[in-house]
Amino acid sequence: MSLDETVDQSGPDAEENQTMLRQRTIRKPVHAIGIGVHSGKKVRMTMRPAGENTGITFVRTDIQGHPSVPAVAQLVSDTTLSTSIATGGVQVATVEHLMSALWGLGIDNLIVELSSEEVPIMDGSAGPFVDLIKTVGIVTQNAPKAFIRITREIEVTQGDARAVLRPFTGFKASYTFVADHEVYNRYPKRATLNFSNVSYCDEVSRARSFGLLKELPQAQAINRCLGSSLQNAVGIDDEAVINEGGLRYHDEFVKHKLLDAIGDLYLLGRPVLGEFVGHMSGHALNNKLARALLRCEDAWEVATFEDARRLRGREPIVQPEALAF
Numbered sequence: 001m002s003l004d005e006t007v008d009q010s011g012p013d014a015e016e017n018q019t020m021l022r023q024r025t026i027r028k029p030v031h032a033i034g035i036g037v038h039s040g041k042k043v044r045m046t047m048r049p050a051g052e053n054t055g056i057t058f059v060r061t062d063i064q065g066h067p068s069v070p071a072v073a074q075l076v077s078d079t080t081l082s083t084s085i086a087t088g089g090v091q092v093a094t095v096e097h098l099m100s101a102l103w104g105l106g107i108d109n110l111i112v113e114l115s116s117e118e119v120p121i122m123d124g125s126a127g128p129f130v131d132l133i134k135t136v137g138i139v140t141q142n143a144p145k146a147f148i149r150i151t152r153e154i155e156v157t158q159g160d161a162r163a164v165l166r167p168f169t170g171f172k173a174s175y176t177f178v179a180d181h182e183v184y185n186r187y188p189k190r191a192t193l194n195f196s197n198v199s200y201c202d203e204v205s206r207a208r209s210f211g212l213l214k215e216l217p218q219a220q221a222i223n224r225c226l227g228s229s230l231q232n233a234v235g236i237d238d239e240a241v242i243n244e245g246g247l248r249y250h251d252e253f254v255k256h257k258l259l260d261a262i263g264d265l266y267l268l269g270r271p272v273l274g275e276f277v278g279h280m281s282g283h284a285l286n287n288k289l290a291r292a293l294l295r296c297e298d299a300w301e302v303a304t305f306e307d308a309r310r311l312r313g314r315e316p317i318v319q320p321e322a323l324a325f
């Protein structure tokens with residue numbers, strides 16, 4: 001089933017849909033069961049369609065009153081090995097891979113119910129979330145889709161790490177990681193993807209989390225990675241990737257870092273029209289960048305696809321999946 005077949009173009013505005021990019025949600029609820037990679041706890045997740053201009057909202061169904069936590073950068077509460085959001089003492093952990101998949105599919109509005117504190121890790125990538133959503137289909141809504149168009153460069157740093165957003169027509173992302181390890185040295189540490197001609201679903205969504213086996217005890221000592229296994233991460237010993245079947249992409253490591261950054265940036269609440277450059281940036285710096293951008297109101301503006309086209313005189317193509325109708 002292709003996205004083209006699942007998108008509803010019926011109704012009086014069908015003709016206008018050809019030229020105006022509109023908001024999207026899923027066609028009907030879809031469930032998944034998995035474990036939290038950090039908590040190790042079993043979790044049931046239900047994604048439900050949501051109304052226009054409501055954004056992505058997480059709901060904790062295991063807590064009385066089913067409190068919700070909106071997926072916004074200002075609510076990021078913890079960035080130790082993953083990105084957590086919290087409000088009113090209610091936390092939702094490890095949101096970045098799901099947020100990345102939602103960006104990749106151009107989903108603007110969604111309710112995500114969880115029966116525990118953490119989004120299921122699935123296979124450690126965003127691929128299973130993409131597949132789940134494609135199974136139920138995507139529908140266009142009436143409201144125009146809005147972007148955050150970067151108008152001035154913003155840079156944040158933390159030691160040697162750096163993260164930048166700058167003006168660009170469309171969305172482009174590059175990442176460099178620095179790690180002097182025999183296994184990492186065998187694979188690309190830098191990638192640049194221009195999503196005008198790269199498919200997120202094909203080229204990025206299946207990149208898994210990864211880590212050195214010898215660092216696992218340190219993470220588990222602080223109650224992280226309690227659910228980690230070779231079913232949800234790429235494990236690396238002193239000499240090689242130990243997963244049966246090896247890597248999914250030759251540059252899977254750096255692509256996963258891009259997948260993470262895309263998910264962290266989607267907590268801005270709208271997709272970015274601009275260029276992201278990350279140098280060793282992780283969840284903390286990605287969130288620092290998002291917060292810095294939101295504070296600098298002269299560095300961005302909310303723009304519809306139509307606005308961006310008028311300003312630039314050509315199509316601000318974001319990524320093929322979002323335009324597959």
Ligand SMILES: [Zn+2]
Binds near residue numbers: 096209
């Ligand atoms: Zn990740």
